[in-house]
Amino acid sequence: MSSVETYPEGLAITVEGVSKRFGRTLALDDVSLAVPHGTVFALLGPNGAGKSTLIDILCTIGRPDSGRALIAGIDVVKQPLAARRQLGVVFQETTLDTRLTVRENLSFHGMVYQMGRRERLTRTDEMLELVDLTDWADSEVKTLSSGMRRRLEIARALMHRPQILFLDEPTVGLDAQARARIWDYIAALRAQQDLTVIVTTHYIEEVDACDDICIIDRGKILAKGSPDALKSQHGSTLLKVTPRSDEARAAILARYPDAVAGAESQLLIQMTATDSADAILAEFGNQLRQISIDQPSLESVFLSLTGRDLREAPPVSRKARRNG
Structure with a gap:
């Protein structure tokens, strides 16, 4: 497959009414989505939202209880082997053989994908150069840093020239610099190869450059669209305050009962036409350690849709509000 015409209606992925239950937990609830060929598509949601369950189904690892999923028009349940040949996958947990060298892992x-020896050698060199691992080709994987291992996994996923690349939380556990480099490699892949890239993440700041975003929470799709469209439809100005004490926190929650717990002891307050940062500063200024104002962002989109912060999934309970 080398052109969009080979894809039904130009779609790399089609999901129709997919549901999946594990015991009493409904991991996916009637999920439907369409991913155009050649795009970078992000599934954004907290841990446990259903992102990895959906990826497992698309990669033929799991089966839906109902609905269907198509990879380049191929039903993943009826034709799993044909679907897998279109896919490259980087799982959240590493699956490299640390006893082998970098080159041996790729080879x-x-x-496994029945590539001939000459093709394997050529493709291995291409992939090592792409992810800047040529100098480590003969090093055992166990000697590599976590960021280098992730880059190797991306190279391995692309060895057999798939049309669709799945990256399940590709930067989890990496430091900020390593995370930035991974996204640089993803951008390079798009420029060099005819790829559709599907990324799952709970890092909001990583998906602003994606073509389309699907926000998922508790197994349901809450919104889909481009970053700008989502911000326009669901975003709001967000005030982030860090109280100096538990007493200050309780006072702010009493004044703004819809405030949501954020990361690093922050409270997130969605600003309305009647609110102003000046008013909050006048009332609580000496009780705040830090304050900042964010213009409509994907963080505020998620907050508007779910009533909670993506990085701090549990909402502030009523008991916590009362007790400060």
Whole structure:
């Protein structure tokens, strides 16, 4: 497959009414989405939202209880082997063989996909150059840093020239610099190869450059669209305050009962036409350690749709509000 015409209606992925339950937990609830060929598509949601369950189904690892999923027009349940040949996958947990060298990991993957020896050698060199691992080609994987291992996993996923690349939380556990480099490599892949990229993440700041975003929470899709469209439809100005004490926190919650717990002891307050930062500063200024104002962002989109912060999934309970 080398052109969009080979995809039904130009879609790399089609999901129709997919549901999946694990015991009493409904992991996916009637999920439907369409991913155009050649785009970078992000599934954004907190841990446990259903992102990885959906990826497992699309990668033929899991089966839906109902509904269907198509990869380049191929039903993942009826034709799993044909679907897998279109896919490259980087799982959240590393699956590299740390006893093998970098080159051996890539070569073994090529053999699994029945690539000939000459093709494996050529493709291995191409992939090592792409992810800046040529100098470590003969190093054992166990000697690599976590960021280098993740880059190797991306290279391995692309060895057999798939049309669709799945990245399930590709930067989890990496420091900020390593995370930025991974996204640089993803951008380079788009420029060099005819790829559709599907990314799951709970890092809001990582998806602003994606073509489309699907916000998912508790197994349900809450909104879909481009970053700008989502901000326009659901975003709001967000005031972030860090109280100096538990007493100050209780006072702010009493004044703004819809405030949501954020990361690092922050409270997130969605600003309305009647609110102003000046008024909050006048009332609580000496009780605040820090205050900032964010213009409509994907963080405020998620807050508007779910009533909670993506990085701090549990909402502030009423008991917590009363007790400060």
